[in-house]
Amino acid sequence: MAMRSTLIAALMVSVSSCATINTTGNAPTPSQTPPSPSAETVANPLPGGMQLVEAFTPAEGEIGIPYKKYVLPNGLTVVIHEDKSDPLVHADVTYHVGSGREEMGKSGFAHFFEHMMFQGSENVADEEHFKIISEAGGTLNGSTNSDRTNYYETIPSNQLEKVLWLEADRMGFFLDAVTEEKFENQRETVKNERGQNYDNRPYGLVSERVGEALYPEGHPYSWTTIGYIEDLNRANLTDLKKFFSRWYGPNNATLTLGGDLNTEETLEWVAKYFGSIPRGPEVEAPEFIPVTLEADRYISMEDKVALPLLYMSIPTVYARHPDEAPLDVLMSIMGEGRTSILYKNLVKDGLAVAANAGHGCRELHCAFTLTALPNPASGTTLTDLDRILRESIAEFETRGVEDDDLERVKAGIVSGMIYGLESVSGKVSQLAFYETFTGSPNYTSKDIERYSNVTKEDVMRVYHQYIKDKPAVIMSVVPNGQPETIAAPDTWSMYERTIPESEDTTDFEPRYAKDDFDRSIQPKAADFNPMVKLPEIWKSSMENGVNILGAVNTETPTTALQLRIEVGDRQQTLENMGIASLTASMLGEATEFSTNEELSNRLAKLGSSISVGSDKRYTSITVHALTENLDETLAIVKERLLHPKFDEADFKRLKEQTLQGIEQRKTQPSAIASGVFSLLTFGHDNPSAHPEIGTTQTVNNITLEDVKKFYADHYTAGSASIIAVSNLEEQVLENKLSIFSEWSGYPNPAPKLHPFPELETGTLYLIDKEGAAQSEIRIGKRALPYDATGEYYRARIMNFMLGGAFNSRINLNLREDKGYTYGARSGFSGSDIGGIFSARAGVRTDATADSIVQFVNEIKNYAENGIKEEELAFTKSAIGQSDALEYETPFDKLSFLSEVETYGLPDGFTETQSQILENITKEEIDALAKKHLQIDDMIMVIMGDKAVIEDDLKALGYPIVELDTDGLPVPPPQRPKLD
Template sequence: MIKNLKRNLALSAVAASVIVLGACSTADKDQEQLETGLSGSTIPYEKYELDNGLTVVLHQDDSDPLVEVNITYHVGSAREELGRSGFAHFFEHMMFQGSENVADEEHFKIVTEAGGTMNGSTNSDITNYYQTVPVNQLEKVLWLEADRMGFLLDAVTQEKFENQRETVKNERGQRVDNQPYGLRFERTGEALYPVGHPYSWSTIGYVEDLDRVNVNDLKKFFQKWYGPNNAVLTIGGAIDKAETKAWVEKYFGSIPRGPEVTKAEKAPAKLAETRYITLEDKVHLPLLQITMPTVYAKHPDEAPLDVLADILGGGKTSLLYKNMVKNGLAIQAFASHPCRELACEFTLLSLVNPQKVQSLKQMQTIIDETLVEFEERGVQDDDLQRTKASIESNTIFGLQSVAGKVRQLASGEIFSNEPDGIQADIERYNAVTKEDVMRVYNQYVKNKPAVVLSIVPKGQAQLAVAEQNFTLPERNFEAQTGEQADIKQAVIKDDFDRSIQPSAGVNPIVGIPDFWKHNLDNGIEILGVDTKETPTVFINIAMEGGTLLDSPSKPGVASMTAQMMNESTALSSNEELANRLALLGSRITFTSSGRYTNVYVTSLSKNLDETLVILKEKLFSPGFKEEDFTRLKQNTLQGLQQVLKNPSALASRARALVLYGEDTILGQPEGGTTASVESITVDDLKAYYDAYYRPNLVDMVVVGDISKAQALEATKLLASWEAKPYELPSFGEFDAPEKGKIYLVDNPGGVQSVISIVKHAMVYDAEGEYFKSRLMNFPLGGMFNSRINLNLREDKGYTYGARSGFSGGKLTGTFSAGADVAGQHTVASIQEFLSEISEYQKSGMTEEELELMKKAYTQRDALSSETPTRKAGILIRMLGYDLDKEYRERQKDIINKVTTEELNKLAARWLDTDSMDIIVVGDAETLREQLTVLDREIVDLSVPK
């Protein structure tokens, strides 16, 4: 659905330099400006309903031997009661804890063993569970989903309840409380909606609410909302429809209906006056967010409001970009119109450059002036053209995977009782006129009350737009009292034994996709795949060297050069290029990370020629304009300051420094330090471009609806690219300590600690010790049901997730294990990590673990090359490591023949915990003395700034 094309607002620190706040940008164009609208886009499906009310939607797609199973319950945090927040999200966790015929954690094990992937998600309106598996595993997945729909309650024990309550608290700590800007959505919801409104609390809920409830409260919630009559089962892929229907009836048909569910009333927020709220947070960059209530999803005014948001703040063509970002006042600025089932919000946001802005009041003034400018400017033809192209391209790109199609069908059915609503959505956006956009601006935005949120560094409340005039009423609820009778599930009678797990069919044979190969005279090696599944093309141009070519004394040049390649050219301005690409629905992105500088191109097939004209201009005629450089440099410097507020980023920097030292480029941040970025000049970037943006060591892949002949014709633009030899750096052996140390990185007041346990290991190989060591690690920390994760997350409740693994490239390799853990459990978590790794080194994997690993690795190929980007990933790896087409078959042979004895020898060799360094990012004042019990030297570490 178009609704799903609105990217979720997300805020994260990017290590290179920039703080990314995802903006929503969805709209379409004036019908008058189009001679023809978008062509019909549909997803073929069959829909029916079981006697118990379960809606079933089937989609047949034989392009790959896989299947996606998605069950969506029409319940999210909006169905919770005041003082009972977080139930829906809590139950998302509980649904993975086993049911009557599926043991605790076995759901993960079965899907992993089947070579599949799985997860669940919860938002304010729905909870869904989804699995992508080889098609021979379909019956097994339906059995799993039916068992937790009909036979869950008796398996929900007090112990599981307590454990998952701790896991949810850890998730909140990791994603909300310990993250810069993490409370942004929660605070906005509290201020925008009245107390008790379904959207006035966040999906993850409040810790005090989770502490207040008991296991029977949770069971009641399940009984009320998780019946088949409040669910949609969507199945897509290479299915046999008759067989699938029979399995659906067998496993789901006897599950009784739940209570009848009344439809929630639409409830857009209403504000009588502007509410100012201030949040002092551990941030460097102040943030201003202005939020106004509008309508609700699918309301006739949703589409024109989306167009308005795109005009005001939808990227480099927008007014906010021109008035805030281009002149360096803001690192980011955008407008968005996120919609949910019951209410929508119109948001204007600015992430401020504190070097140029003295207070957020200044940015509010610019926003007000921008709105006046929009009134005078009006809606232009290109505004509508751009958003129409975005709708078309995003819709088509969303159909590249079976999972994408299945999720669209599920969403359409849940919210509109129409699975395939793509064409209807396209038509409503095509119908938007210039007059519609101006009308909704006047009705919902102009001079309207808003929630104005100022997020400022701690101790700097004076930077806020205005003094806070709104205080949320205290959340005083009496504790749960009295005993409650146990809640039992309904008795279900079947004519078969549900305790017997269905067997799988014949495992589909999937190899590396057929590809063609070609070499240009200047050294570029090209691999390509012609696939007709969607009318799209994906191109990846990989220039070897990347950030490794930076000087250790001046890191960040490669990264900034790539950033500059995304800016103006010598022929066109930034805005002109962005507009041309937007009108085509295409993207061209330059990035530099690790060993490669990459150029990514995505385009609809019909627009590829025009897109490549722009690529040629960007690649061969970069602007390196001083004004672009000055702005990017300032943004980078401010972004680096913000990165230092992010505990995960601090841990990443510390790992590099501990492993490689400050004298090598490997030990430095890829995006540079504040000192190195300060010293970088535009001439440094020009020199890097001249020396290393060359075809000598370029690998290229072309995947999509394009023949070899068409691809070679299209890539002629690279044939004249002039070669200029350059050498790649090399690194010697890195010393490994006999006794690892504890490196403590201070994150004052952090409610969680980030733990990283690291050591040097082997470089990449496709069939040797590195490959086999990854197999060896799988039961230890390479899957959800690994020993480490089950211990720290499921048994102890210390973390939201823990893992271990080997990572290797051409020059270096590492073993690492880590997790974000509750601060009070830091030392205990480290002890459990060391205990699990040491025991595994001593005793190794079991035969049962070996068999699980073999099945998981040999059956997951069906999922490995479904989309163009996955196919491209396989090909670029083959080029980068000089692999032939048969290497995957040889890997399978290794997996089938490998023994526990062989893998356990690798565990004994590589998993010596004494030689591992331990990095802890947390509140040093609290942790320093506690860490002494680990009997290691403690080093206070300051990461590069």
């Protein structure tokens, strides 16, 4: 308990170190008095008339994010955090607009703008935003939710001015560059995104249906962020321009910058590029409107799912309401982790394969949710789940709140805050979030305080006030053709939406900036090259054969490590596929000394996480801990690793969950298409070519004794290694890791592989997915095994412009030009024993055949004609400068160490890669393309609605073989016998 008190105190004391210039934290508006200039501003006038309104510097030993906050005369809020630990900068522009600002009949506009604002602006050409940032070695994206939209980039520190120029151009010079063609193209892209993430995904429409039932008509949370297709179809370009003019002004935005920057220089650039953008209409904070239900609302839907789902949602408060924190504690008690009531009542006894609780909070409203998936093996129905969920809610009243409940939640909040400080993007995101929704970036201590002050009485009070006997929306999702299995008959049905009559949307005037410089000139990178800081690796080994690779990271008081054992799918046989995964899962259950619930409780109170999983080659135990709790965390790791109980009840439950996971996987088109492609390329005879989860037949045949033997045979110290990144010095961490010194055992023998099959090249394999909203495409072949500095590495460079980047030929064709997909890529991936080349996408059903044509044309053209000189220059710049982003966080460094350990890479291999990249020529790229991209050497796997796409596929002229979801031939239909 002392640890958490210390951390909470450290975070809370940061308030006293905050030099608050303007305590309101709000940008000045005509209805407010502008903040008084600080002494610093008076003594040293800031560029563009901006004012310093708030500053925070943590005292030595405190945990907090130092920053300075400024406001420009046009209302733009600027938050700057200097962090010299890595040669990169993260930039975030958050607009306080999401789907919650939309109007009836105009849903999806905010999300649509997230797409549109990557389509160029007055001084940035089409598709140039991604190209410019990628060429600069950076990454970028955007996101939209119900309450805000943000655009963000992480770039080498010498590229900051370029990012500010780009973001300012789309804030102030966007509308005149929007064309009808761009509008229509992105409308199709959004439709593809909805198809991929909602309509074609199991349970993908749950949030939409529950929102419709939970909120009254017209409430902006009654529709999802992506909106209704019919609203997007009805929208016109002028509607979108008006929405932009209303919400995307500088006075409704926060620019947050963090990393290796110079504040004075940065402010000059901010004033130059953003200062002349006129402020937009004034924006009031959205008003919370209580949501109530008069009675339970039962709703249901049939879906392409293997397992039914029961989803219960109860309206509560809103984000940062005084009762949000105690409701979160109640949520944790009810259904978070293995100490929860739902786990005890549903999952532990095998009545459900999963059950949890949530308390999703947004600016206008929160909802308390309970979710459960029944275990068919138990015979549990959705009606049973409905009853048990209600009984579990009632049980809380008898159980009450325990000291551990409060301690777990508070520890999770504190550790989560600290882990968020491990990356500059995490720190910038936190500052931007708090500024947008609270008016001050320095809300961390208040967040900690409101959870640390929650009492048992508070939790009981909110239970009675918001949850006990309160009406809910209860949704049943059942497999197609099983409507009789819903929890209860529907008592509510979707209303016919009232769409307001279209208004004249031409009554707005675009805002134009006036400058004394030429914005069409793209800023150059600064005159320095960021010095990439590779982690310094130290190596050690234990007497029992466990190798250790470590790196010191002093930026946060945390440790990330992975204990890896060379045992995975390769050690399986065709008869016991899935045993590696099952065995790893058993290490996450009870031990000889502790129940699983006791271990989970200990971990949660430490703020630590331990996960166990297996893949093709390794079983890994991954640990994330506050370093001061590392000893206790490692003791739990040791207990799980060396003293598993292998309890029969745990095994039965995990086996049933695995079998249901196999059935669930059959409803996921992307996973099936990729799985069948793997089987065709590496062969049904190789266990590692099959899904790691196994098959129904093989998992059914695995016994607990099989698992015990697999563990005894393969979980040996001689096959293990540890990679670790910590703020501890080498010797100190070595001493802590010696806790595993009593572990023993010899290395596992190398597994035997069956020969890979001859590919039936030129063949199109079709998997039928009746009613699929999209088709999944995989085109490719076997290719090179992993080699960090050989032909494999060079082939990945070669592929970058074909399908490795957003602005690659394949993605620009299928997504940006044709509007067929949400995203299309190609690439080489490899291991020590083999590799593949694949081109892949999920595409509109009606565009399946032409998407294949486009893929083939792009691959053939690249193989025949090679790369263009300007593409090669772009590739070198993009890959070369991205090194600055590769090693920032502890887990980034852990990934680097994993690569070194897995393949025994020599010191200096990254320098060799840099030399290869710098010296590679067009001729070499062209030769690699010609060698590895022969389309006649490839196969095609298509999963989609056969009834809709088959005729178009036949017209392509390829031999077609129909397969089932296990990659086995489907026998042709038998002809009826004639009398």
